Amino acid sequence: MSLRYCPECGHQISTHAKQCPKCGFPYKKYEDLALKCDINTRNEEFVKAYWITKPSDDILYIHDDPETRCAECGTKLLGKKTCPNCGFSMETYNQIQKEKGEQFKKIVVNASRKEAQNTQRQQMIYCPGCQHELSIYAETCPHCAFPVRSFMTEHHITDIHKAYVCPKCGDIYCGTNYEKEPLHIQCQYCGTVMLETDEDGAEMEWNKNIVAGDEFIQIANSILAKYTDMKLDPTAVAHRESVIEQKKKNEEHQEQLRQQANVPESNLPKCPICGSMDIENISTLNRAVSTAMVGIASDKIGKQFKCKNCGYKF
Numbered sequence: 001m002s003l004r005y006c007p008e009c010g011h012q013i014s015t016h017a018k019q020c021p022k023c024g025f026p027y028k029k030y031e032d033l034a035l036k037c038d039i040n041t042r043n044e045e046f047v048k049a050y051w052i053t054k055p056s057d058d059i060l061y062i063h064d065d066p067e068t069r070c071a072e073c074g075t076k077l078l079g080k081k082t083c084p085n086c087g088f089s090m091e092t093y094n095q096i097q098k099e100k101g102e103q104f105k106k107i108v109v110n111a112s113r114k115e116a117q118n119t120q121r122q123q124m125i126y127c128p129g130c131q132h133e134l135s136i137y138a139e140t141c142p143h144c145a146f147p148v149r150s151f152m153t154e155h156h157i158t159d160i161h162k163a164y165v166c167p168k169c170g171d172i173y174c175g176t177n178y179e180k181e182p183l184h185i186q187c188q189y190c191g192t193v194m195l196e197t198d199e200d201g202a203e204m205e206w207n208k209n210i211v212a213g214d215e216f217i218q219i220a221n222s223i224l225a226k227y228t229d230m231k232l233d234p235t236a237v238a239h240r241e242s243v244i245e246q247k248k249k250n251e252e253h254q255e256q257l258r259q260q261a262n263v264p265e266s267n268l269p270k271c272p273i274c275g276s277m278d279i280e281n282i283s284t285l286n287r288a289v290s291t292a293m294v295g296i297a298s299d300k301i302g303k304q305f306k307c308k309n310c311g312y313k314f
Contacts, residue, residue, distance in 0.1 A: 017087030
């Protein structure tokens, strides 16, 4: 909670008040004007002169019913939208929080964009057939003979520096200079071909890492509407989110095991899809039997491990 003295009448008012409830001084407008003039009302001189408590964004009663009790000072509101004691306004508070969020997003996005401009990574993709890393210029996969070039041409995948989005589950690839991993031209979560877009990679990175829930679905659908008639499948979105959450837990568990065993991280095998360490070896006999029964179509050729969590073979 933060309180200050009204510079006009000296009454104690909330830092989230539009105006002084006693004399009507429009402090919010005054503060906004000061910021436009590069005057920081939270610097040491202003705090000493006008602030009663130290600058803080904590609101003491923010989780109480805003219709009955002031979130700032606890005064009974008796149906009023603005606190009659300190002038706290939930509308003003929400507006301030929104402005802070937008300012924080601007800082993060600009920093991300600047870093990407100074980054040049190898142009690599994952083969849709066997998930091996390939050059963007490969005609066919040297591991499984998948016709990579014709597949990319058919689905209009032309530039991996651009941002991609899965039109089914909403997975986002921000562009090769934003990502540490190659592009899955077929979504790693649902198998749908990724859609190339002209969206800003830094903005897409924010949506990917910060935005969630209904807001993410709304933003993703608005992006898709520019390029296709498809909309996200809520079931596929939920599946992708659950896989990501499980992968995060597996990585945390893997780190704990690595620290306990004092083994370098690179020496611990893990699933490249979900990150799980719960894997099993595919025996030579198992591969031989599978190849004998199925032939070259066997999904165990060249594979050493099977993930017990997601079933992927690698």
